[in-house]
Amino acid sequence: MATSKSPSPAVVEKVTHYLHNGFHDRSHGVEEIPPALGDARWTPELILSTWYAAETGLPPNDLEHQVGHSGGGFDKLDFKFLPENDWLSNDDSISTSMILNRRDPTRRKLKLSIPVYGGGMSYGSVSEEVMVSRARAASEFGTLTCTGEGGYPDGLLPYKDNVITQIATGLFGVREETIKNSPMVEFKYAQGAKPGLGGHLLGDKSTTAVANMRESVPWVSLFSPFPFHSVYSVEDHKKHLDWAMIINPDALISVKVSTPTDVDMVAVGSYYAGAHVIHLDGSYGGTGAAPEIAKKNIAMPIELAVPKVHKHLVSEGIRDEVTLIASGGIRTAHDIAKAIALGADGCVLGTSELVSMGCTRCSNCERGRGCPFGLTTTDPELKEWIHPDWGSQRIVNFYSSVQWQLREILRKLGLDNVSDLRGRVDLLRYLPRGFEV
Ligand code: SF4
Numbered sequence: 001m002a003t004s005k006s007p008s009p010a011v012v013e014k015v016t017h018y019l020h021n022g023f024h025d026r027s028h029g030v031e032e033i034p035p036a037l038g039d040a041r042w043t044p045e046l047i048l049s050t051w052y053a054a055e056t057g058l059p060p061n062d063l064e065h066q067v068g069h070s071g072g073g074f075d076k077l078d079f080k081f082l083p084e085n086d087w088l089s090n091d092d093s094i095s096t097s098m099i100l101n102r103r104d105p106t107r108r109k110l111k112l113s114i115p116v117y118g119g120g121m122s123y124g125s126v127s128e129e130v131m132v133s134r135a136r137a138a139s140e141f142g143t144l145t146c147t148g149e150g151g152y153p154d155g156l157l158p159y160k161d162n163v164i165t166q167i168a169t170g171l172f173g174v175r176e177e178t179i180k181n182s183p184m185v186e187f188k189y190a191q192g193a194k195p196g197l198g199g200h201l202l203g204d205k206s207t208t209a210v211a212n213m214r215e216s217v218p219w220v221s222l223f224s225p226f227p228f229h230s231v232y233s234v235e236d237h238k239k240h241l242d243w244a245m246i247i248n249p250d251a252l253i254s255v256k257v258s259t260p261t262d263v264d265m266v267a268v269g270s271y272y273a274g275a276h277v278i279h280l281d282g283s284y285g286g287t288g289a290a291p292e293i294a295k296k297n298i299a300m301p302i303e304l305a306v307p308k309v310h311k312h313l314v315s316e317g318i319r320d321e322v323t324l325i326a327s328g329g330i331r332t333a334h335d336i337a338k339a340i341a342l343g344a345d346g347c348v349l350g351t352s353e354l355v356s357m358g359c360t361r362c363s364n365c366e367r368g369r370g371c372p373f374g375l376t377t378t379d380p381e382l383k384e385w386i387h388p389d390w391g392s393q394r395i396v397n398f399y400s401s402v403q404w405q406l407r408e409i410l411r412k413l414g415l416d417n418v419s420d421l422r423g424r425v426d427l428l429r430y431l432p433r434g435f436e437v
Contacts (some may be wrong), residue, residue: 002191011128019366037427041068041075041329042232042351042361044128049424050331053401054356054394059408060401064306066334071302074335076431081412081437088411095417096406098346101252101276102182103321110183113142114403115346115418116336118353119327120166120188120256120396121174122150124201124210124222125129125365126376133391134353135159139240140392141399146186149199149224151213152178167244169198171316176247185244185251185326188225190258196225202369207378220284240271245274246419252276254325259283259305267324276321279348284329300327305340310343311425333405356398357391 038044049060060066067075081087086093098115101107118134125148132155138145139162146164147156153171156163158180167174168188179185191199201210203221211218227245231237241253254277257263267278282302285351298309306326313319326339327348336347351359364370371377374385378381410418413427421427 019171035434037360039069039305039361041073042355043068044330046331049354050352050355050398051358054398056160057400061204062190064404066332068331069434070284073301073329074338077303077338077411077428078343079334079337079413080427080429082414086414087093087231087412088412088416089364092183092407093416094407095409095419096403096410098323098418100323102323103276104252106249107276109181110252110348112142112144112407114399116392116399116402117143117164117346117350118145120146120148120164120186120348121214121350122148122166122199122201123153124150124205124207124378127374127378127384127386128153128155128435129386130357130375130391131156131385131390133357134390134395135163136388136392137191137353138162138393143399144184147178149173149188150201150210152181153176153213157181166256169223169226169228169338170214170222170298172216172222172224177249179244182248184254185248186245186254186256186279187228187240188256189231191256191350192207195271198226199247200224202366202368205366205378210378212374225355228329234269234273237269241274254279256281259300259302259328261300263305266311267313267322268316268318271316271318278309278327279325279327280309280344281348282286282326289297290397302326302330302339304342306339306342307425308425314423333402333409334400337406337409337421338428340418340421341424342426343425346420352398353395357386 037163038047052060096114098112100110118138123131131153134145135156135160141160144162144164147166149166149168149170149172152165161183163182164184164186165178165182166186166188201222203219206219207216214222216222231240244253253275256273256279257266259280259282263280267398270278280302282305284297284302310324313322323345325346325348326344329348330336330349332337339347357375358373359375365376369379369382371382375381378384406418410421415421
């Protein structure tokens with residue numbers, strides 16, 4: 001487990017109390033927790049347990065805090081663990097690593113310590129301090145983070161071996177040198193929180209520094225187009241990917257798409273266009289800046305898209321040549337393991353990292369001075385709340401906890417490698433109504 005800062009005894013006592021007694025423990029004074037804390041997917045308990053993990057590096061010790069109460073998605077699935085006598089021994093030899101390049105011996109392999117990396121959050125949607133916190137944590141933990149579509153601030157350069165550069169439809173801040181710097185280039189064709197829409201950044205977050213990075217006009221709202229207007233076929237798609245592969249002959253290519261009903265065909269097309277990683281982004285994720293109308297009404301839930309794509313890649317005989325990544329509402333080690341059992345190789349997390357740094361899910365992310373914790377802001381005063389020393393340690397602690405919990409899940413399933421969990425839907429059970437955890 002990575003090193004972690006010791007929390008103060010007062011913090012441990014308070015958080016432990018809530019973990020044991022829950023949000024609804026009136027005896028302790030429910031008013032002590034802000035009424036805006038959490039939502040159906042991110043329950044107050046789940047936020048508190050994430051803060052506990054981010055503070056201590058330890059796993060939360062109560063199953064109730066590992067799922068939400070959304071009544072659907074991953075909250076309706078549970079594992080069929082073996083009888084206790086058949087569990088593997090409790091040690092660190094259970095492998096949680098993930099290889100991203102499975103098809104191209106001329107390029108780097110990119111082996112991550114956990115089957116997880118950080119999703120794109122653009123400069124402008126979050127501050128440079130948040131980006132640096134995420135990049136430093138990725139570097140310390142042996143995983144990756146992604147720039148999102150707003151360019152590549154210089155503060156990320158010390159961590160460049162762990163930073164994915166994203167090319168999205170607006171091409172904001174896309175430069176040859178940042179493609180050359182990156183171990184992986186991510187083409188964002190669509191995102192689950194805004195399927196059918198491009199990214200958007202409202203004017204009061206587009207400061208002079210953000211606008212300079214994006215080569216736009218300060219304080220003017222920015223809307224990326226949907227889709228790439230240069231790509232209307234698999235052949236166009238291949239030309240796109242070839243362009244980045246020629247600029248950086250060692251980089252891997254990831255293709256991020258949302259989950260339309262024909263997402264299985266999209267995945268096969270991306271494979272033949274040359275992608276090393278196919279990243280499916282479902283609709284449960286996104287910050288409070290994602291419009292609810294798009295988030296809740298378009299595209300397929302991620303827990304349906306993953307097995308559909310996995311099975312189709314198997315039937316095409318190409319499953320072991322690509323890495324399939326799931327994102328969009330993956331919150332915990334249990335969600336990660338469930339996504340892998342459904343057919344993914346690994347997951348991308350975004351909101352969990354923000355919650356690790358104090359997010360309460362208050363949904364004010366799109367406003368310039370909306371985020372009370374200095375996360376999704378470019379305001380010069382508010383952004384000072386996040387110091388990269390502190391932010392990166394919170395994320396490293398969270399990932400330490402995730403890795404520990406993943407090993408626990410694998411141990412109880414009798415598996416000594418996370419790759420053996422892929423596609424094992426037989427190890428999952430559906431929780432009927434009234435039987436959710
Ligand atoms: S405004 Fe800040 S605290 Fe609120 S949901 Fe967005 S990131 Fe989280």
